[in-house]
Amino acid sequence: MSEEILAAVLNEAPGKLALETVRLDAPGPDEVLVDVHYAGLCRSDLHEIEGVWPASCPTVLGHEASGVVREAGDRVTGLRPGDHVVTCLSSYCGTCRFCLAGRLTLCARRGQLRARAAPVLTNAAGRPVHPTAGLGAFATAMVAHQHSLVRIPDTMPLAAASVLGCAVVTGIGAVFRSARVEPGATTAVLGCGGVGIAAIQGAKLAGASQIIAVDTNEARLKDALGFGATATVDASSTDSVEAVRELTGGGVDYSFEAIGFAATVEQSFAMLGPGGTATVLGLVPDSQPLTIRAAELFALEKRLQGAFMGANQFPTDIPRYVRFYEQGRLDLDSMLSAFVGLDELGDGFARMKQGGLTRVIADIRRHA
Structure with a gap:
């Protein structure tokens, strides 16, 4: 069943993010429904907002996030409801020549993984809304391919974990x-x-x-x-x-x-x-x-x-970085310079542009 969620939508570029109610489709056989808790503000998001890079508007930005699995499709393996997860935009098919060589960031079939019969997001006018990198983390929930997610221990703080899938990898x-x-x-x-x-x-x-x-x-x-x-x-x-x-x-x-x-x-x-x-x-x-x-x-x-993306192999890299964090060898907490709510993303990006901050984090569950 589809559902209504809140999302920060970029309707034109250059432009501003607008908090809107959009409809999220149910996950397909290889997809996972995730309740988003935290999402990092990346400079690539800002480039799309400002029109430096082309954006497929209307779009929901955000690709560096952490959350909790609510539902998993029939063909999903290794993830189940209640699991804590981290997103990574370099999803992979696992069967092309690049994936088989261990070069997941060069996957030749990434675009096919994100293709689906019905749009995953639609706005109030029924128009499709593009989730950036097949994720769209600036929203209260997302539907993503299972190969865009990796499970982390429940003991790992989700705020600190949110920077693992982009900045850290x-x-x-x-x-x-x-x-x-x-x-x-x-x-x-x-x-x-x-x-x-x-x-x-x-x-x-x-x-x-x-x-x-x-x-x-x-x-x-x-x-x-x-x-x-x-x-x-x-x-x-x-x-x-x-x-x-x-x-x-x-x-x-x-x-x-x-x-x-x-x-x-x-x-x-x-x-x-x-x-x-x-x-x-x-x-x-x-x-x-x-x-x-x-x-x-x-x-x-x-x-x-x-x-x-650091030529990462995120299914194995992120668990390693979690262990480094738990051992006190990787400082993620100090990287979280400021927190904003889902309805305060504009302020968050403005603070990013001012400089002096390592990472601004959106607490997605906090909004007006």
């Missing part, structure tokens, strides 16, 4: 799965938002000898030290490339760009030492072309690579 995943940072390596992280802070914590877990945080916000740089950074560079007042080169005696072994601008990607590559690897975590708009010196790329054997 992206940041830590880039360190372990993409760059494969080895103990003693030198690292730099450009951008100290949620993804960047996760990358800093990943570098600490990997045993990096130097972890240099680069940002233009003084508060974020101060926070980065608490998460494991060994040094900071204020890019608003100094040449970040030269500063990193000086701190490391010639450049880092690994850099991580967690902002999404061509200029900072170029900086992440330039601050590498010979044989270094720059990993891009931010999605750079097509309108911003990259300029890389070929001599450095070849003669100095530098590498520039992407890591969509």
Whole structure:
């Protein structure tokens, strides 16, 4: 049976989120109905709101969330009502050549998983509403494919768990799965938002000898030290490339760009030492072309690579990160900078733009 739920809907872009009553379809055989408790505000959501990235309006944004399973379809395995779960937008089929090779973020059939006979969401006018990434977490409930969810222990706080499925799997995943940072390596992280802070914590877990945080916000740089950074560079007042080169005696072994601008990607590559690897975590708009010196790329054997969602394998990665959290080795609680209600998302994104915050979290059950 379908039901009415509350959702923050983006009807046009650029535009504003509007709290509306929409109809949520019943879950299909491979789908799960989840009551959403918390959802992280990601910069990619803001890009769609502001029209920087194209949005399929009307749409319900939100892809980084935690909640509780209320109903599971006939073919769902491993999930049942009452389970606590985390969402991840990199759903996977499990049968294509990329999935079989363990590269779930490159799944060739992800779009087919989200295809269904009837729209999962419709508004009061009967028009289909697009759930971003097949999720649409800025709503009191969602219907998602079982391969977009992973079960977590009931003892794991759902607020802290909400950042696992995007910021954490992206940041830590880039360190372990993409760059494969080895103990003693030198690292730099450009951008100290949620993804960047996760990358800093990943570098600490990997045993990096130097972890240099680069940002233009003084508060974020101060926070980065608490998460494991060994040094900071204020890019608003100094040449970040030269500063990193000086701190490391010639450049880092690994850099991580967690902002999404061509200029900072170029900086992440330039601050590498010979044989270094720059990993891009931010999605750079097509309108911003990259300029890389070929001599450095070849003669100095530098590498520039992407890591969509940290090249994660979230069904196994997220349980590992939960254990790190339980052991006190991964600080998720301090990443939760501010909480807003479902009807206060506009204020939450405004606070995000002001800077100085790691992650703003929406308490979905709190609304007018």
